Amino acid sequence: MDLKSIKGISIGTETKLNNLGINNVEDLLEFYPYRYNFINLIDIKDANDNESVTIKATIIEIPKIQYIKKNLNKMIFKVISNNQLIFVTIFNRAFLKQNLLLNREVVLIGKYNKLKNSFVASDIKFNILENTIEPVYHLVEGLTNNNMRKLIKEALKSNMYYDYIPYIYVEKYHFINKKDAVNLIHNPKNSNDIKLASLRLKYEELFDFMFKINYLKKVNKKIIGIKRELDNHTNDFCSILPFQLTSDQLKCMNEIYEDLISDRRMNRLILGDVGSGKTIVATYAIYLNYLSHHQSALMAPTEILANQHYKNIKGLLDIFNIKTEILTGSTKNKDKEVILKKLLNGEIDLIIGTHSLINSNVKFKSLGLVITDEQHRFGVEQRNILNDKGNQPDVLYLSATPIPRTYALTIYGDLDLSLIKIKPKGRKEIETKVYKETEIKEVLYKMLEELKLGHQIYVVSPLIENNLEVDLKSVFDLEEKFNTAFNNKVAIGILHGKLKSKEKDLTMNEFKNGNLKILISTTVIEVGVDIPNTTMIVIYNAERFGLATLHQLRGRVGRNDCQSYCYLISNKDIKRLKVLEESNDGFYISEKDFEMRGSGDLFGVKQSGLTSFKIANLKTDYQILLQTKKDSEDYINDGLYIENEHYKEIVNDISFIN
Ligand code: ADP
Ligand code: MG
Numbered sequence: 001m002d003l004k005s006i007k008g009i010s011i012g013t014e015t016k017l018n019n020l021g022i023n024n025v026e027d028l029l030e031f032y033p034y035r036y037n038f039i040n041l042i043d044i045k046d047a048n049d050n051e052s053v054t055i056k057a058t059i060i061e062i063p064k065i066q067y068i069k070k071n072l073n074k075m076i077f078k079v080i081s082n083n084q085l086i087f088v089t090i091f092n093r094a095f096l097k098q099n100l101l102l103n104r105e106v107v108l109i110g111k112y113n114k115l116k117n118s119f120v121a122s123d124i125k126f127n128i129l130e131n132t133i134e135p136v137y138h139l140v141e142g143l144t145n146n147n148m149r150k151l152i153k154e155a156l157k158s159n160m161y162y163d164y165i166p167y168i169y170v171e172k173y174h175f176i177n178k179k180d181a182v183n184l185i186h187n188p189k190n191s192n193d194i195k196l197a198s199l200r201l202k203y204e205e206l207f208d209f210m211f212k213i214n215y216l217k218k219v220n221k222k223i224i225g226i227k228r229e230l231d232n233h234t235n236d237f238c239s240i241l242p243f244q245l246t247s248d249q250l251k252c253m254n255e256i257y258e259d260l261i262s263d264r265r266m267n268r269l270i271l272g273d274v275g276s277g278k279t280i281v282a283t284y285a286i287y288l289n290y291l292s293h294h295q296s297a298l299m300a301p302t303e304i305l306a307n308q309h310y311k312n313i314k315g316l317l318d319i320f321n322i323k324t325e326i327l328t329g330s331t332k333n334k335d336k337e338v339i340l341k342k343l344l345n346g347e348i349d350l351i352i353g354t355h356s357l358i359n360s361n362v363k364f365k366s367l368g369l370v371i372t373d374e375q376h377r378f379g380v381e382q383r384n385i386l387n388d389k390g391n392q393p394d395v396l397y398l399s400a401t402p403i404p405r406t407y408a409l410t411i412y413g414d415l416d417l418s419l420i421k422i423k424p425k426g427r428k429e430i431e432t433k434v435y436k437e438t439e440i441k442e443v444l445y446k447m448l449e450e451l452k453l454g455h456q457i458y459v460v461s462p463l464i465e466n467n468l469e470v471d472l473k474s475v476f477d478l479e480e481k482f483n484t485a486f487n488n489k490v491a492i493g494i495l496h497g498k499l500k501s502k503e504k505d506l507t508m509n510e511f512k513n514g515n516l517k518i519l520i521s522t523t524v525i526e527v528g529v530d531i532p533n534t535t536m537i538v539i540y541n542a543e544r545f546g547l548a549t550l551h552q553l554r555g556r557v558g559r560n561d562c563q564s565y566c567y568l569i570s571n572k573d574i575k576r577l578k579v580l581e582e583s584n585d586g587f588y589i590s591e592k593d594f595e596m597r598g599s600g601d602l603f604g605v606k607q608s609g610l611t612s613f614k615i616a617n618l619k620t621d622y623q624i625l626l627q628t629k630k631d632s633e634d635y636i637n638d639g640l641y642i643e644n645e646h647y648k649e650i651v652n653d654i655s656f657i658n
């Protein structure tokens with residue numbers, strides 16, 4: 001139902017709602033409060049000194065405003081509350097003055113100082129004059145919480161309620177109906193109302209989510225793929241490697257081998273922390289796929305990473321006579337034509353590239369294996385397009401998103417999971433330390449030590465150029481600073497997203513072969529970059545980055561058996577950054593990140609759109625998630641979904657995608 005059908009929605013308001021992701025009346029009804037203010041009015045005589053309280057009062061003097069400095073004003077006025085005169089102060093609410101009329105009854109929220117008989121208010125309410133629970137909504141500029149409440153009140157009259165919980169579970173758990181639940185969640189009378197309503201709404205949302213995953217898994221399980229007649233060939237493959245594989249790597253390789261020889265289509269996610277050595281496992285899969293006379297495609301999210309994979313993997317596989325090519329946005333048209341033709345003829349065995357690979361003119365003779373590196377960087381559609389370029393090719397995803405295992409199992413429930421937990425032998429913990437900018441001398445000194453050992457250094461900054469509006473270090477800024485600090489004696493290169501790919505490639509090569517000693521970069525080096533001689537990374541304005549990004553960036557070093565270092569430069573938010581000082585373990589960090597920020601920002605998963613829940617929270621509602629996982633499995637196995645319009649539609653959509 002159109003938003004315009006609701007009383008009080010102008011075009012301006014509609015745009016604002018759209019910005020909150022609300023596009024129709026149903027969305028508005030399901031725009032649940034993210035918290036509640038519990039308003040308990042008390043008698044001012046019962047207030048303890050400096051306790052936060054909410055009182056009813058009548059204004060007996062018109063407020064006076066004092067402008068203290070820019071962005072700071074103070075309003076003072078007198079009220080009577082239960083026959084007692086009180087002096088009220090409120091900061092930065094000068095805009096409320098017009099509403100604070102003589103003799104008006106208001107509700108004041110704040111702290112009461114008994115000695116001075118003064119009340120410092122944090123908020124003033126005009127409509128609430130008895131005990132209530134006030135829902136609090138996410139807002140955008142120009143839309144107040146009160147506006148939102150009014151709009152939702154109107155929407156509640158519309159009777160647009162869809163009940164998605166299968167009837168058997170409504171009965172089993174005695175859920176209240178959808179209409180009551182939505183009404184209560186927006187207008188609860190007590191905390192029990194909130195509990196009843198939210199339990200039902202969370203169950204509904206998670207059931208729907210788990211139904212999709214479980215159904216996908218069921219469909220995937222049944223897909224007949226390529227059955228290969230193959231020996232294991234691990235020994236041949238290992239003989240070309242300059243190192244010994246870890247037991248986890250070998251286990252993954254074996255799982256892949258089993259998948260490839262079975263007639264079931266492989267649909268596997270390799271989950272391993274940064275630097276755990278996922279690329280080599282993928283390379284083994286490519287090798288086996290080649291032996292069974294099929295082509296492979298490897299897609300990476302950045303050109304830098306695609307180039308790196310091309311060089312490394314080609315370097316390894318040339319010996320087997322595997323023909324490898326690269327295709328990215330900067331491949332010349334002439335070269336591209338040749339590559340496309342050869343792919344179609346089957347003269348190329350392995351194509352490595354970026355998003356360019358999903359272009360419709362990329363066609364294969366016989367695509368047997370699709371690998372997506374850093375899979376969380378791609379949308380589901382992009383991955384599927386590439387998968388569809390063959391006849392049920394086997395599919396392998398690589399990801400360093402170390403989400404807690406239990407969550408991984410549910411969220412990636414439609415994929416088979418291989419975990420690489422141990423790092424290659426001889427790796428040392430990366431020494432991590434947070435520094436304030438005033439302590440930068442110490443960092444410079446350590447950089448110099450590292451350079452003397454012949455090692456290289458990454459420096460990361462959040463900005464390319466200086467920007468007067470924000471106080472952040474930029475790439476150019478730092479280039480100048482370090483040149484001064486090191487007397488122009490150290491070769492420094494810069495790298496950022498605005499450079500042409502050729503320039504990026506050149507700089508990357510110069511750094512890789514050691515001509516450049518320091519590489520100052522934006523986060524373009526975040527994923528995948530592998531230059532083992534780099535043993536130090538210095539990250540400026542570290543508070544600007546999430547723990548996940550910082551851990552990924554740190555993973556650029558510690559890639560050989562030398563001691564590596566990570567220095568986080570920040571003047572604020574030290575507490576969060578301490579987690580990185582404590583641990584090198586991506587799974588631990590993700591647990592911490594999860595605890596601190598909840599599932600809304602679940603370590604890298606956000607981009608994949610998996611956690612855009614309206615009311616459920618993967619962390620706090622994990623028990624409900626497990627229950628819906630089981631219930632939806634039963635529901636599918638019993639075939640009951642055939643009789644439910646909503647789930648029948650989902651099933652049709654899924655069958656369509658596959
Ligand atoms: P990621 O899992 O982050 O993608 P990579 O595949 O880039 O990690 O591997 C990191 C580095 O470790 C590479 O230089 C790779 O050659 C090396 N490596 C991989 N496996 C081993 C091993 N078993 N022993 C020693 N080095 C290894
Ligand atoms: Mg990688």
